[in-house]
Amino acid sequence: MRQLLFEMKKMTRTRLLFFLAAGTLLLIGAIFIRNVLQQDMVTAEKVESFSNHLQDVSSQNRTDLMMMEDEPSEELELRLNKGLDLQDKLNELIDSISKGLWEDELQGEIEVSRSAMAYKDARGRYTMSHADLEDTIRLNEQLLALGLPKEDPDRSNQPPLFMKQMMVLVLNPVGYTVLFLLLGISITREFEDRNMRMVYAFPVPRWRLVLVKFISLLLVAMSWLVYFLLLSYLLPNLVMETREQIFDYPLLLTSGELMRVGSYINEAVLYSAGTLFFATAMVTLIGFGFRQTIVSSVIITALFTGGWMLARNGMDVFLNPFTYVSGNQVILSQPAFYPGGILVLLIVSIVLLFAAMWSNQRRGVAK
Amino acid sequence: MRQFTFELKKLMKKKSIWIATSLSLLSILTFSYYHFSVADSMRAGNIKKKETTISQYHLYIEDAEAEKAAAEKQGDEEAAAALEGHIERFKQSIENQERFIVDYTNRNWEPILAEVIVDLDVFLTDRGSLGVEDQLVQSFTLRATMEELQWLEKNRVDPVVQTTSFFLLHPTIYDQFTGRAQTAWEQLTARYGDTGFTYFYSLVPKFLIPIIILFGCFLFANSVSSENGKKKRSMQLHFVQPVPRTTIFLTKYFSGLIITIAFVGMMLGAIILSGEFGNGIGSAKYPVLIYEGGEPNPYGSEYNALNPDKDQFHFIPVSKYVKEVLLLGVILTFVVYSLYFLLALAIRNPIITALVTGAILFGGMKVIPTVAYNPFTYVDMHRVLNGELAAIAFNPDISLQSGAVALGILGCFLFLMGLLGFYAKSKRVAA
Numbered sequence: 001m002r003q004l005l006f007e008m009k010k011m012t013r014t015r016l017l018f019f020l021a022a023g024t025l026l027l028i029g030a031i032f033i034r035n036v037l038q039q040d041m042v043t044a045e046k047v048e049s050f051s052n053h054l055q056d057v058s059s060q061n062r063t064d065l066m067m068m069e070d071e072p073s074e075e076l077e078l079r080l081n082k083g084l085d086l087q088d089k090l091n092e093l094i095d096s097i098s099k100g101l102w103e104d105e106l107q108g109e110i111e112v113s114r115s116a117m118a119y120k121d122a123r124g125r126y127t128m129s130h131a132d133l134e135d136t137i138r139l140n141e142q143l144l145a146l147g148l149p150k151e152d153p154d155r156s157n158q159p160p161l162f163m164k165q166m167m168v169l170v171l172n173p174v175g176y177t178v179l180f181l182l183l184g185i186s187i188t189r190e191f192e193d194r195n196m197r198m199v200y201a202f203p204v205p206r207w208r209l210v211l212v213k214f215i216s217l218l219l220v221a222m223s224w225l226v227y228f229l230l231l232s233y234l235l236p237n238l239v240m241e242t243r244e245q246i247f248d249y250p251l252l253l254t255s256g257e258l259m260r261v262g263s264y265i266n267e268a269v270l271y272s273a274g275t276l277f278f279a280t281a282m283v284t285l286i287g288f289g290f291r292q293t294i295v296s297s298v299i300i301t302a303l304f305t306g307g308w309m310l311a312r313n314g315m316d317v318f319l320n321p322f323t324y325v326s327g328n329q330v331i332l333s334q335p336a337f338y339p340g341g342i343l344v345l346l347i348v349s350i351v352l353l354f355a356a357m358w359s360n361q362r363r364g365v366a367k
Numbered sequence: 368m369r370q371f372t373f374e375l376k377k378l379m380k381k382k383s384i385w386i387a388t389s390l391s392l393l394s395i396l397t398f399s400y401y402h403f404s405v406a407d408s409m410r411a412g413n414i415k416k417k418e419t420t421i422s423q424y425h426l427y428i429e430d431a432e433a434e435k436a437a438a439e440k441q442g443d444e445e446a447a448a449a450l451e452g453h454i455e456r457f458k459q460s461i462e463n464q465e466r467f468i469v470d471y472t473n474r475n476w477e478p479i480l481a482e483v484i485v486d487l488d489v490f491l492t493d494r495g496s497l498g499v500e501d502q503l504v505q506s507f508t509l510r511a512t513m514e515e516l517q518w519l520e521k522n523r524v525d526p527v528v529q530t531t532s533f534f535l536l537h538p539t540i541y542d543q544f545t546g547r548a549q550t551a552w553e554q555l556t557a558r559y560g561d562t563g564f565t566y567f568y569s570l571v572p573k574f575l576i577p578i579i580i581l582f583g584c585f586l587f588a589n590s591v592s593s594e595n596g597k598k599k600r601s602m603q604l605h606f607v608q609p610v611p612r613t614t615i616f617l618t619k620y621f622s623g624l625i626i627t628i629a630f631v632g633m634m635l636g637a638i639i640l641s642g643e644f645g646n647g648i649g650s651a652k653y654p655v656l657i658y659e660g661g662e663p664n665p666y667g668s669e670y671n672a673l674n675p676d677k678d679q680f681h682f683i684p685v686s687k688y689v690k691e692v693l694l695l696g697v698i699l700t701f702v703v704y705s706l707y708f709l710l711a712l713a714i715r716n717p718i719i720t721a722l723v724t725g726a727i728l729f730g731g732m733k734v735i736p737t738v739a740y741n742p743f744t745y746v747d748m749h750r751v752l753n754g755e756l757a758a759i760a761f762n763p764d765i766s767l768q769s770g771a772v773a774l775g776i777l778g779c780f781l782f783l784m785g786l787l788g789f790y791a792k793s794k795r796v797a798a
Contacts, residue, residue, distance in 0.1 A: 019719065120501070129500040132546035181718050294387045294586060297718060301582075302394035309398060313405045 003204070007216035011186055020182060020224060028166060028231050032239075035155045035162065042152045046097050050112075053126065054090040057083055060125060079122040086115040086126070102149035106140045109150075113137045135252055142250045142258055148243060153251070157240045160247050160261045163232040164268070168328045170228065171272050173308040176325055179224070180283045180304075181297050183217050187287030188296050196291075207357035214284045214353055221276045229269065254333045264331060267338050271327040274345035278321050281352035288360050321348045370614055374622035378587060387586055388630065392637055399641035402566060406528045406559035406645060413531045414471060417464045424457045424464070431457065471531070474646075479531075480520040487513055487534050497534075499555065500548035505675035507541040511656055518654040518682050525646065527569075528559040537656060540755055541675040562649025563642020564685045570638065571692055572749040577728060579634045580700050583627040584707035585721040590619040591789070592711040592720070616789045620782070624704050631700055635693070651686035660758035671761045678758070691752050691767055695745065698774045702742065703728065705781035712788045739764035742777040 011017065061083040068076055093108035113133040116126045128136075143150055151161050169175075190196045199209060236242070247262035283300060290296045307322025316323040316334065324330055324341050331338070378384060435450035470479050490497040490509055497504045515537050519526055529535055538556040560566040642648040661678040664670035707724045714720045731743030737760050738744065744765060750756045757765040 016716075016719075125501075127502045127548075128545070129502075129547055132500075132548075135546075178722060181722075185716065185718060292383045292386075293717070294383050295390065297585070298387045298390045298394070302390065302397075306394070306398065306401075309401060313401075314408075 003208070003212045004215055007212055008219065011216060011220050014186070016182055016185065017220070020179075021227065024224070024228055025231060027170070028228075028235060031166065031169065032157070032162065032235050035157050035165075036240075038155050039157075042155055043097060043100070047094055050090055050094050050097070053116075053128075054087065054094065056125065056127065057087050057090065057119070061087060075123070079119070079124050082115070082119040082122045083124055086112065086119045086124075089115050103144065106144050106150060110137050110140045113140075131256070135256060138258065139250055139252060146245050146248050146250075148245060148249055151249065157236045158246045158249070159233045159237045159242055160265055161249060162236045163229065163265055164251075164261060166228070166232040167265075167268050167272070171268065171275075171327055173304045173325050176275060176279055177301055177304040179221065180279050180300055183221060183280075184283045184287050184296055184300060185293060186217065187213060187284065188291060188293040191291035192293060206360050210284065210288055210357045210360050211353070213288075214280060214356070217284065218277065218280045221280055222273065225269075225272055225276060251332075253335060255335070257335075259331075259335075267331050268327050270339065270342050271324050271330065271345075274342040274349075275325055275327065277349045278324075278345045278352070281349040281356070285352050285356040285359075288356050319344060321345050370610060370618040371622055374590065374618045375626070378590070378622060378626055384586055391582065391586075391634065395634055395637050396641055396644075399566065399638060400644045402559070403561060403641075403645035406561040409528045409530075409559055410471075410561075413528075414468055416532065417468050417471075421461050421464050424461045428454055428457045428461075467531075474525055476525055477520065477523070480516055480526075483534055484513065484516050484520065487516065499544065499552050500546070502544050502548040504536065505539070505541040507675035507678060507680070508536060508539045511539055511680055512537045514680075514682060515654050515656070522650070522652045524650045524653050525562070527565050528561050529557065530555055539656070540658070540759065541673060541678070560649075561642075561645040562647055562653075563639040563645075564649040564651065564653055564689070566642060566645070567635070567639050568653070568655065568685055568688065574729075574747070575638075576631070576635070576692065576696050576748055577699065577703065577746050579631050580627070580696070580703045581707075581721055581725055581728075583630040583634075583700070584704050584724065585717055587623045587627045587630065588704055588707045589711055589717045589720075590623050591708070591792075592715050592717065612790060612793050613786070616786055620708060620785065623708070624701065627704050628697060628700050631696065632693075635696070639689075649685075651684060653685040654682035655685050655688040656753060657681050657683055658754035658758040660754065660761060660763060663761050668761065673758065688752065692748060695748050695752065695767060695770055695774075698771055698778070699745065699748070702774050702778040702781065705778050705785055709781055709785040709788055712785065712792050737765070738762065739766075739769040740773055742770075742773040745770035745774055 061080060064076055064080040064083060068080060089108065089112045093105065093112050096104035096108045113136045116128065117130055117133050120126050120130065140150070151158060153161060154165060156162055156165065190199070200206070247260065247265075249261040250258040251261050251264055253259055282303065283296075286296050286299050286303075290299065304322075304325065307320075307325055310316075310320060311323050311326055311329070316326075316330065318337055318340065321344055323334070323337070324345055330341065431450050431454045435447050435454070438444075438446040438450060467479060470476070487509065491506075491513055497509065512534065516526075516535065518524070526535055533555045536556050538552070542552065544552045558569065560569045639648060657680060659679040659681065661671075661674050664672070703724065706727065707720060710723055711717070711720045714723065728743065728746050731741075732746045735741050735743055737756055739762060744756065745751050747756065751765060751770055752767060757763050
């Protein structure tokens with residue numbers, strides 16, 4: 001216990017933790033401010049998108065009208081009727097968006113989607129597939145049932161959606177690589193400064209030294225994760241008005257199913273904790289194995305990059321721990337991996353930790 | 368000169384540097400090997416798809432023959448003749464697929480390209496009718512794809528590995544898909560270079576070169592910070608020698624810079640040579656798309672918009688592209704190295720220095736507006752050299768030449784700041 005406290009004191013006294021905390025605060029603050037400033041753009045982009053659809057549909061209606069005058073047919077008449085109906089609904093929708101009437105907007109989007117599907121069935125052209133239109137209807141019906149307006153997932157200031165955005169931005173292979181490059185210094189620096197010679201001379205089993213170092217690193221990493229999540233939650237919560245039931249906001253998975261954002265955050269937090277466990281064990285093994293900052297950094301970077309490449313090219317399998325480093329990807333595309341994936345991470349971590357403890361048991365320190 | 372040689376020797380004698388360099392090289396080669404394996408799997412997948420199609424056609428022929436037999440038995444000659452026609456068409460399709468498999472396996476691209484060009488031509492003459500999940504492929508993309516295919520056919524260059532089910536389309540900035548169409552488009556146009564040059568070309572847009580430069584700086588630009596730590600103060604020894612501080616700075620600076628440039632060159636060379644794991648180094652005539660942009664709107668810049676029907680483009684051989692990348696890469700190395708060296712005077716930890724340097728480079732690229740005189744614009748080397756940034760910003764001044772000047776000026780400024788910082792630091796180093 002004393003040893004662990006000593007290791008924690010050593011870590012907290014370095015400027016590294018301060019830079020890590022300050023950097024995290026700066027990043028979260030910058031993204032939050034960017035989201036606040038871009039709220040008007042969200043409305044403008046929605047209006048532009050539906051205006052493009054409106055332009056397309058009304059152009060087709062004009063053509064159909066002219067064709068009806070030359071060569072009327074039942075099919076053409078049906079398409080024209082559907083097209084005019086769609087055109088009216090698009091106009092109403094754009095009006096609701098411009099006026100900020102979110103309930104009317106959601107309902108309007110449902111009606112536009114239904115009308116668009118009927119228009120496409122009548123051989124009209126609408127640049128969204130049936131599947132996308134059905135997804136829109138399902139999402140909007142769920143939002144109306146919950147009493148929540150639609151949010152832009154990349155620019156929302158509601159706490160759970162902002163947390164999700166930050167988690168996607170930071171808790172990925174690049175973020176973990178940066179974090180563990182910084183934390184790994186605490187092991188390699190002691191070898192480079194030759195402090196380890198003194199430490200190894202103490203009557204303390206080497207495996208315990210490795211274990212204590214691992215635990216201290218893990219505690220720091222977990223503390224950072226808690227700090228990061230708290231900051232991502234508190235900043236929007238304190239500054240903006242939080243909607244009720246916002247944690248029930250539905251997210252669309254790759255399979256087309258809906259998932260509560262609260263459930264997403266639960267899974268993402270657990271995957272992140274598991275990944276921190278795994279990465280800490282990996283860094284402990286590498287740090288104690290190579291004992292050199294530059295070499296260890298190269299290996300850590302190569303492993304995270306290689307793991308990302310494997311996961312991206314079809315090797316995102318259940319037993320591959322690097323699959324879970326891209327937490328967002330695995331939650332959206334491999335929901336069946338939860339919660340077994342966390343167990344995989346823990347088991348691999350324990351194996352790596354034992355490897356680190358065993359390999360350093362008899363190894364001395366070079367003069 | 369002796370001082371310079373001495374600094375070089377110090378760098379070369381560090382075992383950790385050699386180990387780190389070897390590991391970096393090994394990592395690059397391992398990633399390259401894996402990439403070429405994936406490309407190979409994709410090729411095998413394309414062949415498998417055709418074989419599955421052939422099996423399906425065989426089933427259709429069996430069904431049609433059964434129906435034909437039934438029709439003949441009932442005396443329905445018209446139906447029997449129609450079914451006979453279907454059977455002939457299915458047999459012809461099987462022949463086509465089998466011929467494709469043979470040509471594709473043997474990399475005999477001429478007949479394949481000729482057929483794709485004929486098929487794609489239909490959609491060029493009847494513009495706007497090619498879609499992905501009900502969203503249209505822009506005419507710019509179709510025209511660029513056609514010209515690329517014609518270039519490949521004329522110069523007898525193998526295309527990159529891509530799904531063969533959809534005209535070997537070349538993705539461009541003119542297509543803005545949403546929803547499932549975007550996912551489908553990304554799958555249809557995912558390209559895997561299976562030669563050295565095409566692999567290198569596919570990595571440049573992913574900021575390969577700035578990352579390798581940053582890595583090189585991390586390895587070789589710590590000559591001041593490593594000698595001025597809490598426990599290692601060999602810098603003090605330098606300052607008591609009868610050597611001008613300018614000489615000390617210049618020798619440390621240039622020894623690291625030259626080795627960093629050599630390191631970056633070695634890594635990029637390894638990427639191109641790793642093509643031997645795949646289909647060789649490849650043809651230097653592989654086509655690279657260059658955007659020429661559009662005409663500015665006469666009513667004001669706020670109305671500027673890309674026109675997929677009228678905007679032009681051209682292709683250049685990949686050898687020319689690689690030369691431009693290497694030239695811009697050398698100048699970028701000078702800037703990044705100077706910035707890293709300057710920051711390393713204040714920050715002793717090389718990892719933090721590398722992270723701060725990276726944050727400044729990529730942050731500057733994202734935050735500062737994309738204009739010709741912003742040196743951080745040129746960190747995104749690929750989009751500068753292929754004209755994409757110039758086309759989007761309607762600013763033809765964003766080019767290699769402007770980049771060389773802007774980066775050169777920034778590099779010289781950072782170099783001077785580094786020199787001044789070194790002087791200031793040398794005064795603070797305790798006796």
